[in-house]
Amino acid sequence: MPGNTLTAMGLPEPTGSFLLSLTAVPISYMVNSMSSVSDPLVVAGIGVLVLLSLLVMLFFFVQGNPPKDPLFYVFAIFSFTSVIDLIIWMEEDGYISGFMEFYMKEGEPYLRTAHGMLICLWDGTVHYFLYLVMLGAIARGKNYKTVGLYWLGSLLMSMLVFLPGNVIGKYGTEVRPAFILNVPYLFLPIWAGMRIFREKHVFTKIPAEKVTTAHSEGIFQRPVDIALILYLLAAITFTLFRGLLALDCPSDSCFTYIYQYEPYIRDPVAYPKVQMLVNMFYLLPFLCVSIYGLLTPGCTWMLDWSVVYAGAVAQAQFAHIGSSIYHRTPYTYRVPREAWWEFMILNVLYTLGMQLLAYRCVQNPAYFLKDTKQTVEEGKKQN
Template identity: 35%
Template structure:
């Protein structure tokens, strides 16, 4: 029988974010910049300890311990981040006066002002809805002894990409002179996903069959994919140079004619193409190698992490630019 205990408890605890966020952001003394950061870290610690108490680790046999994730660091991180997702959702619901809530923007005024940009708004809604669902899936998989490796890799690839885009834009763009202490809360949402990414990446897996070019079924498809990856790398390089402000006529024309948002002072339009150039091009070249040399076990891990980041932020930019 399926075990929904962890999911149910995590959902109930995550709902406490609504009254807590309401209390902190309504009181003027609590919502001042420094208290806001200290309360944020304090609440994260309190919720983490509560989760550890109400969802204790289970004694497990050593056999198969490496193959299936048990309640531990990954599990409690997902439970804690569910509470953070609800906090993000609460902040944007109050910001947009949804469901009858009265408007409250104190967190953005005294905390992370860059989250009122179209990208920041969409990032918080994505975290509050899509990432929340991913946490539910991972918690369910762990409680029911299912392999959560690729769910964790997909989630960590997505959240690390979003953190890079949002934070680099915040520190380099027009909002860099409005940063308050609360920006340091993001350290939790960078270092914990990084640890989980590393943990799932090196986690032992069943021995895979060794493939060779002779038993590859789709050499034509491989060639097609390699060509597409080369073209994507060239295109990514052009966009990356454009984001850096290259005055090369071709690149300058492309930016002004097709992606003028790269020139925005908030820098969010420029950070994403730079990320694709820095992270995407090396992966695409490694993927070409993997296609030419079948059997690379790291290829699947890379593909999952890459797909998560590319899908997430491309959807962000598509929706935010269409909405604007």
């Protein structure tokens, strides 16, 4: 029996999970055609029922070859909802029709905002791809820690902005029972993250001599790290500045910048303000300690957290940059045409810097590993 078919022996294979996620298309079309989905409570109930039914189907199909990693179920269910999000984006932007209209009316109407559309697009493309990669890794018994950490940062950042933004923004009065369907996206990633963090890195077998050599290199012998430190200093300033903008900083420079370069921060949907505050309170401390991590050898936490924050910044900036120019954002809150290039260059560099930091840590991790050779020698001296 082929291992990549949707059977009891093959569902853990990525092809089976991929086919299961595609059932979102007929299911959404069928539910949308039902006349009883005009009540918000019914919409929420249908959402819960569909997710529970999928979970039961997963347990049934994997009886012959159950996955060793319980995160298989999380990624499989989330891949289904990623397809739902992609359908929402395609329908709301006019590419298809007749699939999720009921949900947008009585479920989560705030998804029609620019921010809502772009997080649906991100979830339906980037997150969906990451789920398939991780499901494939689980099926083959491969390590997926780096991909998992990137996904974790991206999803948690999305939820940290989306959930409070729904409540305190101008759509706060339209929060309906379907809002509870977002709860698993907050708690399950935390559980998944705890498991992913406990996994071993694939580069833990680097020779001790290489680690010792990397530790002996000063900062001036590492031009890439110098460039990253300069980026971090600029990113710290930019993150703090935009946090002050979200707090209605009264200075002339703040007033000029927010009106001439990033008026989207003033949008009453509240997502951009929440985003800037999340960046200031959660991203800013990491930017600061990362400088220490690049100057001090043996900071192993850089290997994990740089990837988490790279995913977080990528998702946050995609939603922020996109919403600042998206047609669903009111014209007065979009980036002025004359400031378009300055806005894009500044924000793209801000985004890429974190990706390069994570890439540097993952691709050349020796500097951040503990020098076991030196530790053993110090232990012998003490004895």
